[in-house]
Amino acid sequence: xxxxxxxxxxxxxxxxxxxxxxxxxxxxxxxxxxxxxxxxxxxxxxxxxxxxxxxxxxxxxxxxxxxxxxxxxxxxxxxxxxxxxxxxxxxxxxxxxxxxxxxxxxxxxxxxxxxxxxxxxxxxxxxxxxxxxxxxxxxxxxxxxxxxxxxxxxxxxxxxxxxxxxxxxxxxxxxxxxxxxxxxxxxxxxxxxxxxxxxxxxxxxxxxxxxxxxxxxxxxxxxxxxxxxxxxxxxxxxxxxxxxxxxxxxxxxxxxxxxxxxxxxxxxxxxxxxxxxxxxxxxxxxxxxxxxxxxxxxxxxxxxxxxxxxxxxxxxxxxxxxxxxxxxxxxxxxxxxxxxxxxxxx
Numbered sequence: 001x002x003x004x005x006x007x008x009x010x011x012x013x014x015x016x017x018x019x020x021x022x023x024x025x026x027x028x029x030x031x032x033x034x035x036x037x038x039x040x041x042x043x044x045x046x047x048x049x050x051x052x053x054x055x056x057x058x059x060x061x062x063x064x065x066x067x068x069x070x071x072x073x074x075x076x077x078x079x080x081x082x083x084x085x086x087x088x089x090x091x092x093x094x095x096x097x098x099x100x101x102x103x104x105x106x107x108x109x110x111x112x113x114x115x116x117x118x119x120x121x122x123x124x125x126x127x128x129x130x131x132x133x134x135x136x137x138x139x140x141x142x143x144x145x146x147x148x149x150x151x152x153x154x155x156x157x158x159x160x161x162x163x164x165x166x167x168x169x170x171x172x173x174x175x176x177x178x179x180x181x182x183x184x185x186x187x188x189x190x191x192x193x194x195x196x197x198x199x200x201x202x203x204x205x206x207x208x209x210x211x212x213x214x215x216x217x218x219x220x221x222x223x224x225x226x227x228x229x230x231x232x233x234x235x236x237x238x239x240x241x242x243x244x245x246x247x248x249x250x251x252x253x254x255x256x257x258x259x260x261x262x263x264x265x266x267x268x269x270x271x272x273x274x275x276x277x278x279x280x281x282x283x284x285x286x287x288x289x290x291x292x293x294x295x296x297x298x299x300x301x302x303x304x305x306x307x308x309x310x311x312x313x314x315x316x317x318x319x320x321x322x323x324x325x326x327x328x329x330x331x332x333x334x335x336x337x338x339x340x341x342x343x344x345x346x
Contacts, residue, residue: 001027001028001312002028002312003028003029003030004028004029004030004064004065004088004308004311004312005029005030005032005062005063005064005065006023006029006030006031006032006063006064006065006066006067007031007032007033007034007035007050007052007058007061007063007065007066007067008020008033008034008035008042008067008069009034009035009055009058009066009067009068009069009070009078010034010035010036010037010069010070011034011035011036011039011041011042012160014069014092015034015042015067015069016041016045017255017258017259018069018119018121018255018258018300019067019069019090020034020042020045020046021258021263021264022264022300022301022303022304023067023304024046025263025264025265025301026301026304026305026308028308028312029065029304029308031046031049032049032050032061032063033049033050033051033052033058033061034049034050034051034052035052035053035054035055035057035058036051036052055078055081059081059082059085059087060085063087064087064088064311065087065088065089065090065311066082066087066088066089066090067089067090067092067119068082068089068090068091068092069090069092069119071162071163071169072094072097072169072170072174073097073162073167073168073169073170075091075092075094075095075096075097075101076096076097076098076101076102076104076105079091079096079105079116080104080105080108083105083108083109083112083114083116084108084112086112086114087114088114088115088116088117088311089109089114089115089116089117090116090117090118090119090307091105091116091117091118091119091324092118092119093118093119093120093178093179093182093324093327094169094174094178094324094327094328094331095116095118095321095324095325095327095328096325096328097168097169097174097328098168098328098332099325099328099329099332102321102324102325102328103325105321106321106322106325109321115310115311115317116321117307117310117317117318117319118319118320118321118323118324119303119319120178120179120182120303120319120323120324121300121303122179122182122183122252123182123183123186123303123318123319124298124299124300124301124302124303125252125254125298126251126252126253126254126270126271126272126295126296126297126298127236127237127248127249127250127251127252127272127278127295127298128183128237128252129296129297129298130248130278130293130295130296131187131237131239131246131248131278132186132187133296134239134246134278134280134293135187135239139243139244139280139282139284140239140240140241140242140243140244140245140246140282141241141242141243141244141282142219142241142242143188143220143239143240143241144219144220144221144240144241144242145220145221145222145223145239145240146184146187146188146220146221146222146223146237146238146239146240147222147223147224147225147237147238148180148183148184148222148223148224148225148236148237149180149224149225149226149233149234149235149236149237149238149250150176150179150180150225150226150236150250151225151226151227151230151233151234151236151250152176152226152227152228152230153228153229153230153231154228155202155228155229157202157205163175163207164205164206164207165206165207166206166207170206170207171207171208171209172207172208172209172210172211172226172227172228173196173198173208173211173331173334173335174331176226177211177213177224177226177331177334178327178331180213180224180225180226181213181224181327181330181331182323182324182327184215184222184224185323185326185327185330186323188215188217188220188222189217190326190346191215191216191217191222191330191346192216192217192218192345192346193215193216193343193344193345193346194213194214194215194216194330194333194334194337194343194344194346195213195214195216195337195342195343195344196211196212196213196214196333196334196335196337196338197210197211197212197213197338198210198211198334198335198338199211201227201228201229202228209227209228210226210227210228210229211224211225211226211227211334212224212225213225213330213334215330216343233249233250235247235248235249235250236248236249236250236251237250237278241282243282243283244280244281244282244283245279245280245281245282246278246279246280246281246282247278247279248278248279249276249278251272251273251276251295252270252272252298253270253271253272253273253298254269254270254298254299254300257269264299264300264301269297269299269301270297270298270299270300271297271298272295272298274292276295277292277293277294277295278292278293278295279291279292279293280292280293302318303318303319306318329346330346333346
């Protein structure tokens, strides 16, 4: 099996939790090391890896794949340097903070003959996979209304100071909004227009921490919501069709398990408690049913397996650059809508 030598551009929370455990566990990847600016931790967790002192040192090494998991505003600069150095790249969401930057990276990757695979790991969440299964089954009939929420109760400022500066790329719209928008586009396609309400609710904050985004389709309305003062969350997914409804809590267990240090190789990885099963209320073959339905298993390793197959065997990418550019386009239009207090055509 071909080994893909892989390095991270940081080894903070995202590197330690979302990337290194899967790269290390997948037989097709070799975790080479990480760029560590102050704390030097990767060698303690993964003996034999390297702690690079600079980006230049990392890019000069014998590496096939670079994970750009740094602050949003740096994605374009670092991704461009990695592509010019002849590396494939994974870029965390959002791909870039401007559509023009994403388009430039896509063009550069094509010129270099390298792959960009945006890191939209939430497509491999148990809750999202279950919602997609229900929608694909057609058991709800034509969908007329949907709401996707990402609720949190986090009134305190982030300990990551770069997230609280208020510069372009910070705030809830670029952060959690990137997941919500990506899932809406995957499930329902491109909307015709949108309206956004964006606010700052934490006293003294410089960054947006509340968003309600309404996406208009010909025969469908999709509402995306997120805020930092939701102590009692509603279902993460509320889907209404002409035949029935499906409600599902946001209940994927992977992130919590990773934060506890549990590795993705354990038995029953990604299995939700039965208590979080979604509620299906619809009509099938003339019979009305109202029942809990089994949840799909979450597995972020599915992202890395698909990535391996793309690099090693030329299979299509599971997440494409143009999909993430479309997410950034919605974000830019959302801020335009909020600023002008009007519906924006897409």
